Amino acid sequence: MQLIDLAWWQLALGAALVLALAGCTLLARLGIGKTLLIAALRTVVQLSLIGLVLEALFSVAALPWIALMAGVMLLMAGREVTARQKRRLTGGWAFGIGTLSMFISAFSVTVLTLVAIIGPEPWYTPQYAIPLLGMMLGNTMTGIAIGLDRLTDAVWRQRALIENRLMLGHRWQAAIGEARRDAMRSGMIPIINGMAAAGIVSLPGMMTGQILAGAPPTLAVKYQILIMFTITVGTGFGTLAAVLTASRRLFDEHERLRLDRIAAPDT
Amino acid sequence: MPTSAAALTARDLGAGALTDVSLDIPPGRILALSGPSGSGKSRLLRALADLDPHAGTVCLGELAQDRVQGHVWRRAVMMVPADSQWWADTVGAHFPDGAADDLAALGFGPETLGWQVSRLSSGEKQRLALLRTVAHRPRALLLDEPTANLDPDTTARVEAWLTNLIKRHDWPVLWVAHDPQQIARVADAHLRIAGHRLETAPCS
Numbered sequence: 514m515q516l517i518d519l520a521w522w523q524l525a526l527g528a529a530l531v532l533a534l535a536g537c538t539l540l541a542r543l544g545i546g547k548t549l550l551i552a553a554l555r556t557v558v559q560l561s562l563i564g565l566v567l568e569a570l571f572s573v574a575a576l577p578w579i580a581l582m583a584g585v586m587l588l589m590a591g592r593e594v595t596a597r598q599k600r601r602l603t604g605g606w607a608f609g610i611g612t613l614s615m616f617i618s619a620f621s622v623t624v625l626t627l628v629a630i631i632g633p634e635p636w637y638t639p640q641y642a643i644p645l646l647g648m649m650l651g652n653t654m655t656g657i658a659i660g661l662d663r664l665t666d667a668v669w670r671q672r673a674l675i676e677n678r679l680m681l682g683h684r685w686q687a688a689i690g691e692a693r694r695d696a697m698r699s700g701m702i703p704i705i706n707g708m709a710a711a712g713i714v715s716l717p718g719m720m721t722g723q724i725l726a727g728a729p730p731t732l733a734v735k736y737q738i739l740i741m742f743t744i745t746v747g748t749g750f751g752t753l754a755a756v757l758t759a760s761r762r763l764f765d766e767h768e769r770l771r772l773d774r775i776a777a778p779d780t
Numbered sequence: 781m782p783t784s785a786a787a788l789t790a791r792d793l794g795a796g797a798l799t800d801v802s803l804d805i806p807p808g809r810i811l812a813l814s815g816p817s818g819s820g821k822s823r824l825l826r827a828l829a830d831l832d833p834h835a836g837t838v839c840l841g842e843l844a845q846d847r848v849q850g851h852v853w854r855r856a857v858m859m860v861p862a863d864s865q866w867w868a869d870t871v872g873a874h875f876p877d878g879a880a881d882d883l884a885a886l887g888f889g890p891e892t893l894g895w896q897v898s899r900l901s902s903g904e905k906q907r908l909a910l911l912r913t914v915a916h917r918p919r920a921l922l923l924d925e926p927t928a929n930l931d932p933d934t935t936a937r938v939e940a941w942l943t944n945l946i947k948r949h950d951w952p953v954l955w956v957a958h959d960p961q962q963i964a965r966v967a968d969a970h971l972r973i974a975g976h977r978l979e980t981a982p983c984s
């Protein structure tokens with residue numbers, strides 16, 4: 514089975530439907546028409562650009578360029594993690610912790626999957642490496658952002674309670690324990706739910722894509738299971754690492770709760 | 781109970797509006813601290829408990845605040861805040877090993893440990909917070925208005941229990957109070973906040 518080519522005018526038909534939706538939201542005075550159109554435009558521009566970049570990258574297939582691409586993706590994901598938190602750690606710690614945790618978890622799991630499981634030749638073949646890393650980063654990013662957001666928010670609201678436990682001579686790990694466990698759980702629940710619902714409620718996007726591209730469904734399913742597992746592992750370890758590091762940062766060397774290390778939310 | 785009695789001393793303490801505060805509370809003595817709202821009483825207590833970054837040095841006998849880990853210091857010098865916080869569902873879960881002494885002295889029975897925290901009145905919380913702190917075996921106490929939510933009878937009961945306990949264990953105690961009569965009843969010395977300083981005031 515060959516992939517059916519899509520002409521630009523066929524995409525324009527899809528765009529017309531988006532315009533129609535924007536018109537309806539305007540009529541209903543939802544106030545999101547502009548946001549919708551800008552987002553749609555961003556999709557077109559960003560994906561077209563990444564298409565060109567990937568075409569170039571696939572034709573070169575040299576490790577330094579692939580590493581550069583991976584680095585840029587990591588930094589963008591780090592920025593996104595920072596932007597999604599309401600109360601972030603000050604002094605670049607929000608970006609630093611998020612990016613480092615993603616680097617540790619997403620990168621190592623991706624490399625491990627490429628080298629030890631899928632085994633393309635060479636291992637960094639961009640057709641495998643870049644989409645795999647993209648899916649890893651996208652999910653890990655969400656987990657870490659939720660985890661960190663929950664942690665700082667909970668600590669902000671439970672200040673009196675955490676400090677009362679400190680007053681009783683509890684260690685900082687015990688004082689923040691409940692907030693920390695909650696944050697870790699919140700970061701990991703979406704991906705766990707995603708695994709539970711896969712195939713029943715939703716057909717995962719990558720599997721759908723492979724089937725559309727003509728792969729036999731059983732092979733597509735195998736890839737999807739592998740991806741689900743690696744994404745879960747990456748998200749889980751990334752969230753654990755980020756929440757652990759951030760909760761340590763909330764206390765100083767005298768185990769005092771330092772809320773001055775959390776910035777006020779943007780208004 | 782065999783605990784080594786030690787004095788609580790502070791030198792050149794700076795916390796909030798207060799500067800160059802020096803304190804010396806001998807074992808078994810109660811130092812009352814008074815001052816208008818917002819004058820920095822709680823900030824001073826928080827500095828003594830090492831909950832905020834602050835200037836100056838604080839020692840409990842040989843134990844120096846800046847040389848030990850935070851939890852080690854606060855396990856010895858325990859602060860009881862005016863508004864106590866409860867994290868578990870039942871009262872008993874907040875006590876080490878789920879056991880409390882002296883429940884009867886403050887008007888509670890053994891069944892109190894099974895009570896739901898969400899049903900406690902503010903006065904019950906205040907008394908139980910004192911019991912909870914004592915159950916953690918401190919060596920010095922920082923009390924932030926420990927009887928603020930109590931009626932006169934219960935206040936007298938808590939005062940009698942606390943003063944007796946303090947003498948028995950030889951704890952140095954800083955007791956924030958508003959009521960001059962309470963200060964007269966419990967305190968061995970009295971300091972009043974005046975601007976950026978502490979001044980000695982009569983106990984009665």
